[in-house]
Amino acid sequence: MQKREVRWLLSKKYNGKLTSFAWRDIHKLKGGIPVDYLISYVNFLGCKISLSEKPLIPRCETEYWVDRAIKGYKGVRPLKGLTPILPVLDIFSGSGCIGIAILKHLPCSKVVFSDSENNCIEQIEINCKLNRINPARYKIVKSDVFENIPKKEKFDGIFANPPYISTHSTDIQDSVLLNEPSSALFGGEDGLKYIDKFLKMARGFLKKDGRIFMEFDHPQKEQVKSLLEKYGYKNYKFKKDQFSRWRYLEYGKNI
Known part of the structure; x- marks a missing residue:
């Protein structure tokens, strides 16, 4: 302490x-x-995010890259009548902080939240109401990765913060290990279990000119690159966080 x-x-x-x-x-x-x-709450890009159901606590590194991703969409404007024209998927949603920040800062957006844990499904609903998000602008789906996301749905943006810590990691603080949900932390023996599942299917849910943003642990860059090549991704960039560590990737035809 x-x-x-x-x-x-x-x-x-x-x-x-x-x-x-x-x-x-x-x-x-x-x-x-x-x-x-x-x-019992944190601030995330100007949004109040309740932690009442004990989801993963949002990290400042995530806030950093989500802020930059949102700024890349700032030129998109709603159609007449404020009709949302930017469908976004927030997968591995946890508290819902990413999708809620998108809804707050991009009036043109409509978000599908997805998580596999019941407490997170409840937390997302709590946080949408807390931030006065119009229910017509979001949907919450309980899903293991893309399992329950309708294949016909296509998104302009897919934002992913999957569990990516190796079960063999010795770098985790006890306060994190003993209190935060293991399902949101650990990605199998190599930390790549959910990253692999995500990258294998993500492009199938992306619109032609859509973009994917995915967080990973900074030592995983080369392993993530191998998975991108395995699944045929071409136009992608690795980007660093505010601490100059490799932290996320951006994929899209026009990046």
């Missing part, structure tokens, strides 16, 4: 006051409970 986490907790949840309830949370913080779970 760090002093800045205590200050953050007191500031966000207790208006800086050291109450008896605050002391209780400080003891939980000492025990390894992540401060964001104790506060």
Whole structure:
């Protein structure tokens, strides 16, 4: 536990006051409970994201690349009557932070959220309501990768933050390992189980000029490149996060 986490907790949840309830949370913080779970929400690109159902806590690296991806769509405008013209898939949604940020910052967008976990399905609905998203602009689908996504649906953007940590990894903090959902963290022995499944099928759900954005762990760049080549991807770029580490890829005909 760090002093800045205590200050953050007191500031966000207790208006800086050291109450008896605050002391209780400080003891939980000492025990390894992540401060964001104790506060029960995070900010993500100007959206308030509740963590009440204990989804994966959104990371700043994800916020960084999603911000840049959204800016790439800023030129797209709604049709007359604000009809959404930018269908987007947020797959491995977790808290729904990515899709909700897209809905907030791109009025032309309509998002399909997809996750395999019941708690995440509930969390996405909570967060859409919390951020006052028009229900006509989104749909939530329980699905293992693309299993329950209708094959006829095509998207202008597919955003993916799959589980990508190896089950053999020794670099995970205890507070993460013991508190955050393992289903959102681990991608099999090599960390590539869900990345492989995703890349194998993703282009089949993409419109002609659509784009794919996918996060991965920075040491996985060459392995991800091998999978891209295996499945015939041609026009893609690897991009770094704010810490100068390889963090995500962008695929599309016009990148």
